[in-house]
Amino acid sequence: MLQLGTVDRSDDRPPYKQIADELRSAIDLGRLAPGEKLPSEADLVEHYKVSRMTARQAIQELRSEGLVDAEQGRGVFVRKVAPIRRLASDRFARRHRQDGKAAFIIEAEKSGVQPSVDQIRVSRESPSSFIQERLRLTASDSVVVRARRYLANDIPVETAVSYIPAEIADGTAIAELNTGPGGIYARIEDAGHILDHFTEEVSARMPTPEERKDLQLGASVPVLRVVRTAYDTTGRPVEVCDTIKAAPAYLLEYELPAR
CATH class of the missing domain: 1.10.10.10 (Winged helix-like DNA-binding domain superfamily/Winged helix DNA-binding domain)
Structure with missing residues (x-):
């Protein structure tokens, strides 16, 4: 007691x-x-x-x-959600995609929570200036936009919006609701763009009213914003993912070489 x-x-x-x-x-x-x-x-x-x-x-x-x-x-x-340990150095390892598992599934399994995804939306749009800059596109180009919400033990913990050049996504499962085993990155590699590295920008702020509703957050709970860009072996940016994470639900872990 x-x-x-x-x-x-x-x-x-x-x-x-x-x-x-x-x-x-x-x-x-x-x-x-x-x-x-x-x-x-x-x-x-x-x-x-x-x-x-x-x-x-x-x-x-x-x-x-x-x-x-x-x-x-x-x-x-x-509140039931335990922190999800997000290990940056391992989450996008090719072996996970080859096993048919996307990054969030790997993180959830290692953290002992049950992963799920809902609110999946797929559209084709003109890129904003923000996305144009990161994907090296012009206003006349198109992107396939994939929005979704991730849950741990049925509790919302993250929203994510991915932007993929239509040139890469067209004709693949990226443009469909179900991307298939391994997720977006597996399909990008299937299209001939072998992933080489990622960059991430991490910031913290208070959520917008819509984000607070989607993630079911209290009035004083902050969020983490992680903007990730994926590059193939030629150095071309092939995807931008803009994620909003409920701060109490995540522990971000980075392994950095000392050389």
Whole structure:
């Protein structure tokens, strides 16, 4: 059973902040495990000798940070998604594509979560100036755009939009809903563009209202934006992928040579 402390009336932090801090610490330390139910408002009121509004504010603090989810009629529970370890040096290894597995599936399996994808949309568009620059295209060129959302244990953790030159994507499964085993990169290589390397730009910010809705984020939860460009062995950029990741769901790991 979770052991709770007391509210320190001499502390500069208001009581609801102290309660939220203690519950947050319990989550961080694993004393409240993913999926475990938090003490109810009534329990917090009785234990801490505070008003129901104070207890409610403490829970709301954790909800806004995306640490807990409220279920109507059942209570408040620790959010179930465990961090997905994203190992940059391994996720795009050719052996994974040859095994018919895309990068997200590899990451999810290694992290012990069940991967799935939904909201798949495929379209043909004129590239924005942002995409033109990265793919070395002109405004008269076309790109095939693939948008999707990734879930871990049925909880949204990432949205991704890929832009592939239509010259490469036309006539392949890239332009279809199901790209087949190994995903987009396997089909790009099938088209004769053997991948050589990738570059990534990583930034952090608060989500837009649409991103917050798609990823089911609390009001104070940031996102990571990762813009990746894939190059073939000739040095040609063959894909740009713009991903928005729920920051609490990911641990980004990079292996860098010391020479």
